[in-house]
Amino acid sequence: MDRLCKLIVLAILSLSLPNASAEQEFIKPNLTFCVEDTEFPPYNYFERVNGNKQATQGYDVDILAEVFAETGIEYKIVALPWRRCLKEVREGLIDAAMSASLNPQRKRDYIATQAYYALTPSYFYLQSDYANPPNIGHLDQLLSLGHVCGIKGFNYRNFGLTQIQQIDEINDLAHLPDMLKRNRCEFFLARKETLLGTLAVNKLHQFDSLIQSQPVPNVRLEPFHMLISRKSAYNHVIEEQFNRIVSELQQSGETDKILQRHLNKLKKMNQ
Template sequence: MNKHIILTYLAYSCISSTIALAEEPRELPSSLRICNDDAEWPPFTYFSRIAGEKSKLKGYSVDVLSAILTPINQPYKIDMINWNRCKYDVMHSKRYHMLVDASLNEQRKKNFFYTDKYYDTHTYYFYAKAHHPKGISISSLKELKQYRLAGMKGYNYAIYGLKESDISIYKNSQQKIFYMLLHNRADLHLERIEIIAGFAAIGENLLGNNEILYAPLPNVKPMSFHMLFPKTSQGKKLRDFFNRALKNLKSKGILESLLKKHLDPVLNNRQ
């Protein structure tokens, strides 16, 4: 099967799966407002670069939203804003109807309606070779508290058995956290390998720095990611609509194809 036939099949499958959604009674807003983290989440949601300047919004989640909403002519807009503000505005039905690229914890399950997962990620720990020349070997999550941990503001660390107070330093970008590691301001950073590798898509090969070492965090299941909605009647309708849409895309193999499109290039280029 040649490339043209594959693309034609995916386009036809996407259209066919969304026809059913369009025919169902639905109450989507006249213009769907979606927010996400302005720190970016490559290769899932990020800006392409032209001469180093941010340009078009790209990524797996961007393509998934387009595959669901474009064929039914649903207007929508994705804004990249402060992550904590994004969560607050969705939870309280302020400026946004939903957010994407969110993991779950008990607090989020309480505060939001959420879709079934639409992708998984895998957690690694990162550290600076110069400050830990003998390496760091983690065999259990309890050992994490022995180290100075760096974390991203507003991110979910409860899955690792950590409280907010267990994180020694918070930053608002992965680049700043890697700087903290290299300058001995922190020992460890926990992050999904897909994300760190994904920064190569925006011209920042964080894994290309030979001074940073990394290894899989043991005894941690893959972390699932979801779309979140406010706990309102409209939020429930949106959750149900997107769950049906994601199920359709999954059954057609479109989710898998889109994921491979965005993940394979960055993971295959790891050093």
């Protein structure tokens, strides 16, 4: 059955190529995927050697390896500023972006795969500023309590914030501790799981005990997807292969194992 699936995928690939000739029996694409260069751990982050950033690793990297393991398809992963990553996917220069949430514009601009994980929309603040969590029923109410910050180019529509234009943007999640300490931000919007990972890879474990997080009230877990370029010659092949393999990995529990492996790595970094 595995051999049959492989042959079917390779046959689809050969048909999807423009001007494919009969002599080119199975021409395989060389794909490019992009991730956020300021890191989104445990989903994508850099390996460190003596404090220097090396190759990209993480859940996304391992998922792609599983997705294309049996196809012989070659691909590479590049780390770019998030806005550039999305722009080059939209323009067809890159085949797909990993770890993206959805909003109406992205649904129009890209082909979204099925969700392959979900995160908790949260807001963070210094414990010393609030003995008890702020009493809010909607995220917009934070704006009346102080400056609300987020990362430039990130999508916060799924946080339930209607006045998105009032977010103060910073370039890098690792700058958060300094922004909070200097009262440049009273609150910071982030997905809980990735912020804690970011503190770990940047060796900011001492700051972990100073901040508190609360899930955004009345908001569901936020699903994350691969966004595929509508201009990629292989978009439907990528979508079919990704959705099929990820479904199998989820059903077998393998995605949970992959995620836990990287959570364990981050935990060691934070020691």
